[in-house]
Each structure stands twice: as structure tokens, then as C-alpha cells.
Amino acid sequence: MNSQKDGLPTFPDEEAFACIERELGVSLDSIFSSISSTPIAAASLGQVYKARLKNSGKLVAIKVQRPNIEEAIGLDFYLIRNLGFFINKYVDIITTDVVALIDEFARRVFQELNYVQ
Secondary structure: OOEOOOOOOOHHHHHHHHHHHHHHHHHHHHEEEEEOOOOOOEOOOOOEEEEEOOOOEHHHHHHHEEEOOHHHHHHHHHHHHHHHHHHHHHHHOOOOHHHHHHHHHHHHHHHOOOOOO
16 A cells, blocks of 8 residues: 555655664664565655564554755745745735744744654
8 A cells, every 4th residue: 555645756665764774773674574665655754664573563654754855845944934024024914924924834844854753
């Protein structure tokens, strides 16, 4: 089952597996007795694999972040924030601080990117 929540293509499994090993500091086969060969879900921020822990036999989900997503989102927010400055300065009917709203939204998005948290 390969579910694509946001209609985005998955990134290569080899790249995802290398990322997991890099983050954990050990090989996949030293921790998992099995891992799905393709993602069971994919979305804009990353994709998910199903695996079984070697030591307990417990079934787990492994969430892997899309490569370079933080940089891409950072650039998007930089551009949107500049638009917010323009709106704050030139659009009189909007009395809310648009930049502050964008900053709060960006803060929450970057919290979502913190998979360790």
C-alpha cells in the first residue's frame, strides 16, 4: 500500500534508508528485523515506512523527512514574509500585523519539522 497524501512523488527509498541510518548511527538490520521496501505513506514533509524492531518484535512507523525540506520551507517563508511587509505598509483595510501572523505560522511549521521533539 503506497498512500500519497499530498500527491507528491516519494523520494528514493535508498536515500530515506541512508537518512535513517545516519540519524540512528547504526545499520537498519541491527535495529529492525524487517522494514517496508516502499513508503506506506507520503506527504509534503516526508514519508513513512513500517518496520519491526529486532529486540521486541514491536511494529513501528519510521517517519523520514523529505531531503532539504527545511531550506525550501525557509525560503518560502522568507518570500511570504516580504509580502507581509508590503501588505502591512500598503493595504489599509487589513489592520492585523500580517508579518506577526506569518512568523507564528512559520514557528509552528518548523515545530512540525522537529521529528525528535
